[in-house]
Amino acid sequence: MTIPQVLIIDDEADIRALLELTLGRMNIETRSAGDVASAFALLEEYRFDLCLTDMRLPDGDGLAIVRHIEEHHRGLPVAVITAHGSMETAIAALKGGAFDFVCKPLNINELRALVRSALNLSKQAPSDGASAAAKLLGDSQAIREVRALIERLARGQAPVYISGESGTGKELAARLIHDLGPRAGRPFVAVNCGAIPEQLMESEFFGHKKGSFTGAFNDKDGLFKTASGGTLFLDEVGDLPVPMQVKLLRAIQEKAVRPVGSQQEVAVDVRILSATHKNLHDLVRTGAFRQDLYYRLNVIELVIPPLRERAGDIPALAAHLAAKLSMGRPLPLTPAALAALKRYAFPGNVRELENIMERALTLCESGEIDVADLRLPGHDAPGLSGKVAASEASPFNASDYTGERSLEEHLVQVERAAIEKALRDTNQNKTAAARELGITFRALRYKLEKLGIE
Numbered sequence: 001m002t003i004p005q006v007l008i009i010d011d012e013a014d015i016r017a018l019l020e021l022t023l024g025r026m027n028i029e030t031r032s033a034g035d036v037a038s039a040f041a042l043l044e045e046y047r048f049d050l051c052l053t054d055m056r057l058p059d060g061d062g063l064a065i066v067r068h069i070e071e072h073h074r075g076l077p078v079a080v081i082t083a084h085g086s087m088e089t090a091i092a093a094l095k096g097g098a099f100d101f102v103c104k105p106l107n108i109n110e111l112r113a114l115v116r117s118a119l120n121l122s123k124q125a126p127s128d129g130a131s132a133a134a135k136l137l138g139d140s141q142a143i144r145e146v147r148a149l150i151e152r153l154a155r156g157q158a159p160v161y162i163s164g165e166s167g168t169g170k171e172l173a174a175r176l177i178h179d180l181g182p183r184a185g186r187p188f189v190a191v192n193c194g195a196i197p198e199q200l201m202e203s204e205f206f207g208h209k210k211g212s213f214t215g216a217f218n219d220k221d222g223l224f225k226t227a228s229g230g231t232l233f234l235d236e237v238g239d240l241p242v243p244m245q246v247k248l249l250r251a252i253q254e255k256a257v258r259p260v261g262s263q264q265e266v267a268v269d270v271r272i273l274s275a276t277h278k279n280l281h282d283l284v285r286t287g288a289f290r291q292d293l294y295y296r297l298n299v300i301e302l303v304i305p306p307l308r309e310r311a312g313d314i315p316a317l318a319a320h321l322a323a324k325l326s327m328g329r330p331l332p333l334t335p336a337a338l339a340a341l342k343r344y345a346f347p348g349n350v351r352e353l354e355n356i357m358e359r360a361l362t363l364c365e366s367g368e369i370d371v372a373d374l375r376l377p378g379h380d381a382p383g384l385s386g387k388v389a390a391s392e393a394s395p396f397n398a399s400d401y402t403g404e405r406s407l408e409e410h411l412v413q414v415e416r417a418a419i420e421k422a423l424r425d426t427n428q429n430k431t432a433a434a435r436e437l438g439i440t441f442r443a444l445r446y447k448l449e450k451l452g453i454e
């Protein structure tokens with residue numbers, strides 16, 4: 001087993017000595033630098049598994065180190081040491097790509113947990129991008145950017161606020177951030193904040209002691225404890241009542257919780273991810289959401305655009321869903337069906353696409369999913385009125401027959417014209433065209449082949 005190597009950067013000799021000693025006891029080898037220039041030199045010369053840097057250095061700051069590593073040593077986790085109370089700097093470092101931060105005076109247990117977690121990250125394969133791509137589907141530029149940001153955010157510990165309309169994939173993104181990061185082997189706990197009754201909230205989040213209130217028959221772990229070492233995903237965080245927001249902020253700041261009925265705080269190591277389909281910024285403006293909590297949760301925002309703004313994702317998503325939902329009997333979509341999906345606005349986003357595909361697979365009678373099978377709102381399945389309209393608009397009447405060619409030839413022409421018109425009317429949707437013509441899909445396919453119509 002190779003011994004992990006850590007680079008320590010601090011201008012105070014005492015702090016360097018404390019870090020060297022603590023890490024040495026964890027069987028970790030260290031090299032130390034007192035300023036930015038010598039840190040850069042060590043980074044050139046040696047390979048490290050983690051870098052711990054102070055924020056204030058004689059010839060620059062910790063952010064310069066974070067930026068340098070982000071540019072030249074991608075994949076090397078860097079954690080910053082900040083003065084107590086200087087949250088702004090810590091947040092700037094997290095935004096710049098730092099893995100995590102610790103405050104001075106150093107809490108040795110916290111430091112050890114951070115180092116362990118970062119070294120875990122170094123051991124992981126350099127990029128798990130393929131696995132991320134496999135789950136968050138889509139080929140649009142927007143979703144590619146989301147995937148790239150997820151991979152970057154997975155490597156850090158910063159709180160991430162995921163915004164986007166309902167059904168865009170916020171929970172999926174949160175899971176990926178967890179699965180691709182150093183906490184992957186630990187729990188991922190998702191909680192819908194809007195679904196917990198207000199009077200039970202504190203106990204749900206922080207746990208309770210037996211007998212602390214009527215009905216508390218046993219000690220109970222809260223969600224923070226359950227997510228210990230892992231990730232707590234606060235879905236619909238905008239639905240948290242204000243008194244609970246205060247308690248949550250405290251728990252996040254102190255990295256500790258106090259179960260209801262207990263006198264003691266318990267330290268918790270949990271990464272917080274949150275999401276809502278509401279506009280959290282608006283809630284802050286109206287006073288429904290506390291600004292301090294907003295800043296704490298929203299260190300980095302991941303925006304998932306609505307599906308209608310990334311229609312390029314629809315083919316991959318639809319094909320994937322058809323395969324997933326059809327249990328080994330995937331049906332292809334006709335070009336017309338795909339075109340109709342691309343034009344549709346999807347107010348329910350990917351979740352709605354899932355529902356549409358499920359229904360289409362159930363309804364589809366032919367070997368491919370066509371526009372009519374999708375039952376898109378606003379696309380009424382053509383019925384009798386369609387047929388009447390078609391015959392009324394038909395360019396052929398019995399009186400058109402002049403006797404210049406055989407009746408048979410004439411009928412073939414009529415048939416061809418009627419089929420071509422029905423296909424045009426339905427945007428090349430063969431199922432709908434067959435309905436409009438009053439024949440079965442099979443019969444239409446046969447006629448198309450016979451007449452050589454593509």
Ligand SMILES: Nc1ncnc2c1ncn2[C@@H]1O[C@H](COP(=O)(O)OP(=O)(O)OP(=O)(O)O)[C@@H](O)[C@H]1O
Binds near residue numbers: 138166173276351
């Ligand atoms: N890009 C994608 N690739 C594959 N599946 C996706 C994608 N985006 C969303 N999904 C699927 O769509 C469904 C809805 O996604 P998810 O639950 O993550 O949405 P959400 O934004 O959290 O919704 P809500 O706001 O209603 O909680 C899930 O089944 C999810 O797996």
